[in-house]
Amino acid sequence: MIDYQTLTFDYARCSEQTPDAPASVRPVVVVGAGPVGLATAIDLARQGVQVVLVDDDCTLSTGSRAICFSKRSLDIFDRLGCGERMVEKGVSWNVGKVFRKNELVYTFNLLPESGHHRPAFINLQQYYVEGFLLERAQELPNLEIRWKNKVTGAEQRGTPGAADAHVALEIETPDGPYTLLARYVVAADGSRSPLRKLLGLDSHGRTFKDRFLIADVKMEADFPTERWFWFDPPFHPNQSVLLHRQPDNVWRIDFQLGWDADPVVEKTPERVIPRVRALLGPDVNFELEWVSIYTFSCLRMDSFRHGNVLFAGDSAHLVSPFGARGANSGFQDGENLAWKLAMVLENHAPDTLLDTYASEREYAADENIRNSTRSTDFITPKSAVSRVFRDAALTLAREHPFARQLVNSGRLSVPAVLRESTLNTPDEDAFSGQMEPGASCADAPVLDAAGNEIWLLAHLGDQFAGLVFSRAGSALDTSTLDTLQALSRAPVPLKFVVMLDGDAAVPAGLPASTVVLRDVQGLAAQRYGAQDGAFYLIRPDQHVCARWRRADAARVENALKRALCVQGTA
């Protein structure tokens, strides 16, 4: 088994360092080989972009750090080609329990329905996630990783918004400095983002006056694979405790310590072990795997785009850990940005499409920060009256179901519905169901043409797709088929996914690249609120951007232009 925490990667000289190397401008340089930088670089490379990924270090994450990876992140990993490894190694969970003192207040299930490929969450140490992403990245010939390449300077050059606009990065290496030119730079360089500082930019928000202790312990234990959260438990009075299972018999225990705790003293085994022992009891053998003391802030940059530098992940926004909205929202940044960069670099879309990366993800960051701040205010009440209401909600929650809605131990990460995005075409037709413009696509179990049981999401993403529901095959009349044929030959070609009811015959005259799926359980139609003939325009990041009761070539073309920020309507 590979110990991803001890791996080191070799620095190598790159082409820019050869004397008299021509000053070529790279299409995209990603800064930071953390989880978000790696995922974004993979996404870009898979979409045909030449990517250089630079990192100032030569190792992966030390310590388990982020451990909760959401269903949406798993869907993204699936599209990137490494989801299965993550899920195989990770610990899948859907259920959370909230306790007050020793008493169970309530239980929640984050994925109460079946018929989804991926669970609500897996727990997996960050070094595995980075390791699996790195191994995927190394398979891609157009993705070059440069270790020990530290960005020490950044300068925007050329006419802003024009094709000659680019960024000059000064890179420090063991062999000395060199200049790396990039049309676009993705700054995924973490919460202390050196690039942010180099560009003289700032991040604003709230810092919370509380300290938490993470004790990851290795032990044989029979706790179920659930998220357990205690308010004021007898083994750690007046504070909160969170317990999570990780692979390799490692358990995450997160103790609230309060602002007055001494971060140096509290990190010592002499202080940590008794706290863990109080939770586990005297008979459980355990060893400390990783200990960390943290405080946190909810911060974000005013804008995620500055010229040709796009900020993604913790460099752009920071949340408290309650709700697992940090790394998970970073992957959503990456999936949003990758296809837009690819479209702009391919000249299918103007540079202004990248402005919508900023606006969409700033909107999502606000939602994540709002949720994270609310959880924090519930877990760490900031005033006496806030504490009174918190305890009142917990007291009522034992007997009265309504109060369980108010108990907030973390609102766990779900993707933002990009409802207000300018890339969406507003509904003209009445629809039910949650697959509104701006929503990320729901999964559903389907059969492929050969009768194999597969998942809908495996056929969406990477390019624009038209998802057509033809319940009995009857909705695909001649004019609809003409529409599909025309759209499949458009400059940005649409991939068609036709969803048939159980045993309907495959209609003739479909474009050659059409994927025909069968909605044998009817769950796809149900989740999409789709009637016979319904048409969904899906972005390369698996988000719905338009939907109609029936396909119409002109409308679809206009919606596609809108989703690409292309001027003029057909």
Added chain:
Amino acid sequence: MLNTQPNLARPDDFYEALIDMHRDLDEAQSQSVNAQLILLLANHVGEHETLMQAIRFARAGVSEPESHGATGKLAA
């Protein structure tokens, strides 16, 4: 829409019971039952805009006398 017209079936009985609810409680317990009562009633109302109206009215009842305090007293 928050109903601020008389609506209590038995206003005096309700008021007496409300005060009675606090009998023999210390300050912290009183705070706790008040908070629980607010949450129970808020859930019964349910409708968000109505609750926001109630919150605005309640808040105004605290901040207004302070700003008009001196004049109010003189006028009286």
